[in-house]
Amino acid sequence: MRTDGTLALLDRWGRAALPGTVLLFFVLLTLAPLRAPYLSSALPLLPALVVFQFSLATPERLPGPLLLALGVLLDLLLGGPGAPVGVSALGFVLIRAAVVANRRYLVGVPFLFQWIGFCIVCWGFVALVWAFTTLWTWAPIDPVPAMLQYVVVIVIYPLLAPLLARVRARDPLNVPELSRGGARTGETTL
């Protein structure tokens, strides 16, 4: 272990806190009155995008309990009367688990395949939230708005994901054990 100066310490803390902070920002952003057509309807799914991307890049800096807490916060802020609290938390935890289980594959493949991976995982997330909300409120809920959200966030993914992916260290061997996944030297996303 190196002995660190204050600046290096701050740097390390900053790095450790970055994914959580970005996720918190996007959770709060879901409520921001942006009023951009289509974009604002997709805002509630952006945290799921962030969870996917950071689970791919640095899962050790986005631990499960943190996801649980932020998911509950999202549900509390977003939910109306009767909406289940904790369903986003469940979704986040499952996204992380799905990504971490397939990291070996996902970090090595071209961007297009990561996008397809996100399409599949996000579909699961939307279906989960819709199913639970329907069960919980015991009322038929029109699935079309949820589908629209899904389509918009899929389109947004290529714009946002490369930006979020910058937190990832270039060489997968130059990172802690957990975030290395099954990657070998030379297997980089870029």
Added chain:
Amino acid sequence: MAIRDDFEVVAGQVRTVVQRFALGLLVIAAFGIMLVGKADTVLVEHARVLALDVASPVLEAIARPAAYANRAIADLREFASLRDENARLREENTRLLAWQTAARRLENENEGLRSLAKFREGPEASFITARLVGDSVSAYMRGALLNVGRRVGVAPGQAVVTGEGLAGRIAEVGENSSRVLFVTDVNSRLPILVERTREQAILAGDNSPRLRLTLLQGVAGVQAGDRIVTSGRGGSFPVGIPVGEVVETSDGIIRVRPFTDFSRLEFVRVVDYGVTGLVGTGAPAPPPPPGGTAVRSR
């Protein structure tokens, strides 16, 4: 020394077990939270209100620049159609002037008749002006967050209006923030009157931009273009706030377009009608505000 070693061994084992079953534990925790939320709704309400109160200053900081940007975009759009807009407004102005004359005449007549009949007016309404700091719009909900709360006298069930008409009602109230449920939300049920026929009905939202008229006695009487106003039943809403107009009557399904443009809301007024009755969540009405923000109407 041996005790410490034992402790470290046990701690290590516990850590291994926790790591192995981390996913399962997290999933169980999420389900646990959901079940607690279902069982103890009061606790969840408190948590929601707390989260709103904590988040609303942050949201207000985000909302201001967003509002400026939105306004700039809207200005640009309007600039393009300035000439048409002007012609339309001039035409509307002449029409409104005619209405103004009629209104003045009716007001005088009304006053005269009221004094003759010794008519007692309902409780006077006071208004609390609020800024929209957050959208609470998702695939499952239509609502918004306001920057006013219990401190200035906002209570659950109060009506929220704009210049155009009714926007919704207060659903949750924090110390300095509150959540509006729009009339378009799937949980919204509003007692209304068809203005022309004075028929009572319920206006229900279903998360789409159009509202649905239900529990109407005679469907035949309603035509497209009829204005819909609040009926004041349930106690907490004033009578006669415009809500929308009928745009479609087919096969017994009557669709109503709300007057409020929900995509452009920036400021709203919360109407404190004095009585927070059956529509609220059962919370007692707060004492009248100490003055300042609440403005009593004439």
